[in-house]
Amino acid sequence: MSVALVWFRRDLRLRDNPALQAAIEAGHTPLPVYIHAPHEEGAWAPGAASDAWLHQSLQQLDADLRARGSALVLRRGDSHAELQALIAESGAQAVYWNRKYEPATQPRDAAIKRGLREQGVHAESHNGYLLFEPWELATQQGGPYKVFTPFWRNALGRWRLAALTEAPSRLPGHGLQGLPLQALQLAPRLHWDAGFWAHWQPGEAGAQEALDVFTDGALNGYREQRDLPDRTGTSLMSPHLHFGEIAPWRIVHALERLRSAGRDADIDGYVRQLGWREFSWHLLHHFPQTSDSNLNPRFDTFAWAPPRAELLGAWQQGRTGIPIIDAGMRELWATGYMHNRVRMLVGSFLCKHLRMHWKEGARWFWDTLVDADLANNSMGWQWIAGTGADAAPYFRVFNPVTQAQKFDPHARYITRWVPELAGLPVKARFAPWLSPSLLAEQAPTYPAQPLVDLAQGREAALAAYHRCR
Template sequence: MSIAIVWFRRDLRLRDNPALQAAIEAGHTIVPAYIHAPQEEGAWAPGAASDAWLHHSLQQLDAQLRALGSALVVRSGDSMAQLQALIAESGAEAVYWNRKYEPATQPRDAAIKRGLREQGVQVESHNGYLLFEPWELATLQGGPYKVFTPFWRNALTRWRLPALSDAPGSLNAIALPGLPLQALGLQPRLGWDGGFWEHWQPGEAGAQEALEVFAEGALNGYREQRDLPDRTGTSLLSPHLHFGEIAPWRIAHTLEAMRSAGRDADIDGYIRQLGWREFSWHLLHHFPQTSDSNLNPRFERFAWEPAQPALLEAWQQGRTGIPIIDAGMRELWATGYMHNRVRMLVGSFLCKHMRMHWQHGARWFWDTLVDADLANNSMGWQWIAGTGADAAPYFRVFNPVTQAQKFDPQARYISRWVPELAALPLKARFAPWQFPQLLAEHAPSYPTQPLVDLAQGRDAALAAYQRCR
């Protein structure tokens, strides 16, 4: 009887799991293991919202394994040391895992693979996270892409979805002692995440349900409605993708099977968003410094404003006096999520009107988003700030008032997350400081002026940009 450890990481599912499938097909008895080692993530150990989701996702994975007569073996500490301990305890002769692609984890995994093989252990790693490996696509000159459109055009010429695979109906596994999940300390001590679970169902079953809800609902009209924050116009699959509770190719297979003349544009529009996810990992692989530094070196000369804790805190807590910005930041705190259009607006306001370095925003999102993903987070903030690949130019400064009027025309999103403004007339909910008497009468606790004057902030940002060109 041969024994193999299947090391679960960012692939918390049983279906479409290449590492698990390979170990089973090789005839191994399985030791399903999770090793908690946030210290090995470098400067980007998971934030509080990610930890909270991870607790629930591991709980669901363990329940799935127990239904098959197995259980998830949870350990904590140095990954290599814990794998060696598991090998010694079980007599395992092989270790299987699905690859991770962060700058800190890639060299760690390479060292573990090399070390275990030197000890005579069979090691296999697989792609369980992406449609394309980050190094798989290259320009005609053989280098990495910095612009999305040619990257995606190349990707579509190589479009071959992996076959789907079902979860095992049974699992020949070995039981080993492990830690209780509570010992990992993943749940926020103050119960800050309590409201999250009204909106989310972590785990593989929750991911599948979210896909079905999207396919039957928001997919219809996706291209037109994905920018409207007052409705469910997006898939809400991003946290499930981040934790590997669903494979991107299962999503693509599901949507491809629904193609019709009336749905092609919406399906293509969503699959293109999966392409942006691929592009972000391509960028982080080839430019690993971009989680911390500007991709565009010109912005090393940019005159960012020194961080002012009071102003930054007002932005974080949704007290800027600009309703669409405050609505987004409050949605984030309450649900661990923010609509993508609003992410662009709050980011633009921070980096341009407030002229604070995008790293302040990236760090806050990292700690508060349930879909916090190093590649997407880094690319997104650099895109907003104008410092990254294929970025919105810095001189493109979103006006949050006109953006709110365009994408939240009835102010439903604003009224939901900034309820003290709901009693104001519609026109006053977009820029309440322009209606001081109404504001004083109906929302006396709301800021009477924006944190930054929009016109002055825009002019100062453009002047700073001109100086660094």
């Protein structure tokens, strides 16, 4: 039987894997390989939290393959060169993979496909990551969308879910040797990620468990509870989606089976969030500069404040003196994750109250989030800053105190992540600087004043916006 390399990348699963399925259906013996090549990711090589998750996910994928008689072959180096070496060692006649869509990896993959075909090796790529390819949906004029609502309307009009495919029960052995996982140097040496794994289970089984927990629990009332950070009101599927441990269409299939008169609104609300993921990749494909540059060029002259290391460091460490901001940044450091509503608040505070460039926040999230995704990260920060497509207007400046009072009314989220404030009355935990004596008595280690007066920070941001306009 002929051999085909199945090149795993951002599709670390055996179910619903179009590349693996195509290799099997073509009659090949699949040889699963993973090539570690962060230098080929351009300026956005994966961050430390992503690497920590990847280590765990590769370990789980290898275990899943071994349980079926195969194994994952690990290599590191230049992708094309390593594929050539694997072809020579195995006699493979074909290479199958699922597409990646980052600006740095798309041209690389196209060059690899051309090179393989020129030497007579069958090379085939598939969509294993998205509901729609980034180039599939276009405006009536044939251009890309910059506004979500018409994009999503078009998507729903062309809605066709891929069929589900189960993992093969057995796979042939291959005997090819690779590197030990430790050689990829993904796991942190100082084990600063130890706290992550009380919250997460990387791998395909962990993804399915997270989906089951969501459909049994947080899906009920999702639209009302998804903005409340003090409870599990969201799916927590984002890192599993990012690493391709579950296909988005499997999630939708699972939700569609649960439709009833009382759940349709929650299901539609969640599927719409998957639509934002699709929209972000659509934007990055058509506007690849948006990971580093403003999509709206008007903001190229915006008067960002000069970088100040002490302010940025206080924001990163959760020492701003504003409890909801500090709670979010501490949650991020402890778990590799932050609730979406709080992401908007910490981003708005950085970009507007402190008036620091959105790239400062994007880089920090990129290094510390386990679901760091170039398209979502870029779109999210530009949305917050008001510089991107379908963005929040720059003059919309979230007040973190009133937002906390609205979405964390009992200060449970604040108290969990900023426990030194637990001795204060609930009302004082939202703006403790307004109760200075009580703060000094109950939480002497917490900042006595916020980094910036919220009213003054807002006015400075609006003044800079008006000058730019």
